[in-house]
Amino acid sequence: AQSVSQHNHHVILSEAASLELGCNYSYGGTVNLFWYVQYPGQHLQLLLKYFSGDPLVKGIKGFEAEFIKSKFSFNLRKPSVQWSDTAEYFCAVATNAGKSTFGDGTTLTVKP
Amino acid sequence: DAGVIQSPRHEVTEMGQEVTLRCKLISGHNSLFWYRQTMMRGLELLIYFNNNVPIDDSGMPEDRFSAKMPNASFSTLKIQPSEPRDSAVYFCASSLANTPSYNEQFFGPGTRLTVL
Numbered sequence: 643a644q645s646v647s648q649h650n651h652h653v654i655l656s657e658a659a660s661l662e663l664g665c666n667y668s669y670g671g672t673v674n675l676f677w678y679v680q681y682p683g684q685h686l687q688l689l690l691k692y693f694s695g696d697p698l699v700k701g702i703k704g705f706e707a708e709f710i711k712s713k714f715s716f717n718l719r720k721p722s723v724q725w726s727d728t729a730e731y732f733c734a735v736a737t738n739a740g741k742s743t744f745g746d747g748t749t750l751t752v753k754p
Numbered sequence: 755d756a757g758v759i760q761s762p763r764h765e766v767t768e769m770g771q772e773v774t775l776r777c778k779l780i781s782g783h784n785s786l787f788w789y790r791q792t793m794m795r796g797l798e799l800l801i802y803f804n805n806n807v808p809i810d811d812s813g814m815p816e817d818r819f820s821a822k823m824p825n826a827s828f829s830t831l832k833i834q835p836s837e838p839r840d841s842a843v844y845f846c847a848s849s850l851a852n853t854p855s856y857n858e859q860f861f862g863p864g865t866r867l868t869v870l
Binding site for chain 1: 796809825845847858861863
C-alpha cells in the first residue's frame with residue numbers, strides 16, 4: 643500500500659520568505675501526485691497536480707512542485723509567500739485504483 | 755456545476771442519538787470518499803466507493819458507523835449511536851476514477867459534527 647510522508651508539521655515564515663514543503667511517498671508503480679490546500683475553516687482545494695510529462699508543475703497562486711522520481715519526492719515551493727498563504731497543505735498520492743493517500747499535512751503560518 | 759454538496763453544514767446532537775450526514779456527488783463522477791478531520795488525528799479516510807460499490811471501508815472506526823450509496827449521485831454516512839469522540843468535521847469528496855488523469859478529488863464544504 644502507498645504511504646505519504648510530510649516532513650514538516652508546522653512551518654512559520656515571514657512574508658516574502660521562500661517556501662519549500664517536503665513530501666515523500668512510497669509506491670513502486672505509476673502514481674498521480676497532488677498538493678491540496680485547506681484555508682482556515684474551509685475545505686480542501688486542489689493546488690496543483692502531476693500526472694506525467696514535465697516534472698516541474700505549476701499551480702495556482704504562484705505555487706509549483708517538482709516530481710523527482712528517483713527520490714520519490716514531490717516537494718512544494720513558492721518563492722515569496724504572502725500572509726494569505728496561511729493554511730494547511732496536504733500532499734496526496736493516487737494510483738489508478740482511484741484512492742488517494744494523504745499525508746498528515748503541514749500547517750503554514752505566514753507572519754505579516 | 756455546484757460542486758460536491760454536503761448537508762447539514764453543522765450538526766449538534768447528544769450522545770446516543772443517531773446522526774446522518776449526506777453528500778451529493780458532482781454529476782458524472784463515479785467515486786465517493788468520506789473523510790473525518792480532527793485536530794488530534796488529522797484527515798482520515800473512512801470509506802470509499804467506486805461505481806456505488808464500497809471498495810475500502812478499513813477506515814471506518816467501528817460498527818456504529820455505516821455508509822451507503824443508494825444511487826450514483828448520493829451517499830449517506832450514519833453514526834448510531836453517536837459518542838462525543840465522534841465530534842469532527844466530516845468531508846465528502848468525489849472524483850472520476852479509473853482514468854489516470856481524473857484522480858483529482860473535489861471536496862465538499864464539510865459537516866461539523868458536535869456530539870455532547
